[in-house]
Amino acid sequence: MLQLNIKDETAPLKAVVLGTAQSCGPVPKAHKAYDPKSLEHILAGTYPKEADMVREMEAFAIVFEKYKVKVYRPKVLENVNQIFSRDIAFVIEDTLIHANILPDREEEFQAILHVIAQIDANKIVYPPKEVHVEGGDVMPWKDYIFVGTYTAADYPDFITARTNKAAVDFLANQFPQKKVKSFELRKSNTDAKANALHLDCCFQPIGKDKAILHKNGFLVEEEYEWLVSFFGKENIFEISADEMYQMYSNVFSISPQVVVSEKGFTRLNSWLREQGFTVEEIPYAEIAKQEGLLRCSTLPLIRDYGPIK
Template identity: 25%
Template sequence: MTAPIHIYSEIGHLKTVMLKRPGRELENLTPDYLERLLFDDIPFLPAVQNEHDQFADTLKKQGVEVLYLEKLAAEALGDTSVREQFVSELLSESKADINGAYHRLKEYLLSFEAESMVEHVMSGVRKNEIELGLRSHLHELMEDHYPFYLDPMPNLYFTRDPAAAIGSGLTINKMKEPARRRESLFMRYIIEHHPRFKEHDIPVWLDRDFKFNIEGGDELVLNDETVAIGVSERSTAQAIERLVRNLFKRQDRIRRVLAVEIPKTRAFMHLDTVFTMVDRDQFTIHPAIQGPEGDMRIFILERGKTEEDVQITEEHNLLEVLKKTLGLSDVNLIFCGGGDEIASAREQWNDGSNTLAIAPGVVVTYDRNYISNACLREQGIKVIEIPSGELSRGRGGPRCMSMPLYRDDVK
């Protein structure tokens, strides 16, 4: 590979992907803080790790190179000065000085080597980890009942959202919820300091310091000219427009972006929770995102006559938009849960539409969504199921749990 990032489709043969193995951060979930940390339940760590390992092994058996976020981050932070800079930035974003713990936390984290430090940052730092005898201020001794100096990051195993590859570059995202906002800092340090990436001058189409939110689960690369982005609970129209303008200015291959509005609810969190591409002309979709006549609000953003001009056209029929923009004579929409009102709602909640394509017509799905999986198979899609008893408790499926870095082009 001459470049470390190359994503010009959703379905090209997957060559390299980044995962995050669930770790001790999940054991720092408690019922009192689930809502704050964006979880509905507490996964059983040994079981969720076993299921995630089976997911990784499934990809490896298909010839996919699996990289791990935690390992890349530790390797990127091997230099002491880089590690110190990272910790300073992380603690500032974590507002760690509100309780007067900034300097103590910094000293504590920098006492570890890179790998252990990354593990502590990801899993969170409990107040009882720092010895009581070291506390020298009244406000530290009279602490509140909140157990963390540094919150855990239990959502990290959903690597799709903090950063996403488009073409030869990345969006490094400002995430909507404070509980996840620090996550994208890891990817910035990886592309700037990891030996695999730092010499390639990887373009960042939209950086995490932009004031409006966007998340990777809303970003789908449909082909080498067309990207679809969900206007969702987590991604704003302002961020999408800025991304479009940057793409049009800095590269020539991607020519249009489809901004697809979906209901702004937790159940429909991102576009990829209700719509994913499974083959050249086939998509899985949750029927509830369409109106009675299949109508939706879809905005096609294309290059204008000048570099600064973006032409915007509003459309309402997803099927027709896909046929027109992808140059297809027909498109097959495969309904999650077979379109049944109850089955589709149940299986969409368990990410029945959140498929990870590893080749044209070959997808990885959760085993629990047996009706959706049967519908995919009936349409000629090869479905590789992975166990999902614990993984699904985090409200994300195989696409959510993976950040593709390199795919072969679709011939």
């Protein structure tokens, strides 16, 4: 059995589900696009090719192998995009939460049932249908659970609004020992530079006390300022709107010292190295065209917190 254990974003990773780009299907029709960045590339004729995305994901898998991380992959479904495993479920402490995702993506969860079967059934939670939540909006960070949300009355109008107020309340009830801190995110169906699809599109903790952050991803300035105060200005790498669009905040931590990043993120990667991180650079720019990157492609199951003191 898998003993799930996720308390933060950066402790040494032991087991993960990495999505797959195999058989991800034809270029979607414009009206089927889930986000403005995908739409932009569909219309421009620059939507990523399957072979390129498969190559990028294999480069990610090779890094996991290097660090001796146990990697699970979804069962390949024909003509289904299964890259973004973070959307379908997430782990907090020893519990896996089934994400209530866009309804036509439920089959992606079915494709990881061989992993789910290795988890104690009492440690798998299926939220009620009024709870809308995706893993990209949920970040366990020590005593906190950070949650990206959108609670305005026009929530139903945004295909980019994925996590609602009911999800924030649900997580607070599910994990009473944690402080659940929610952040209102900026949403747009049409402008990728003005849309924070998930919390990890404009923020992510790294190392032990640092963070990547984009101010305009947040609708409420006080909530952004809370994060600046929480991590300390000197520990924050602030990214521009263009860098948010390129998905700079969607890197992935294998440990507090090791960050996997896109090889084109030169400004970020230089800063990370200045801070003492080992940066594993891989190509991921084609997958980024779908408004998701490294964190989005992973569903961490187990991180190592050492012996219990």
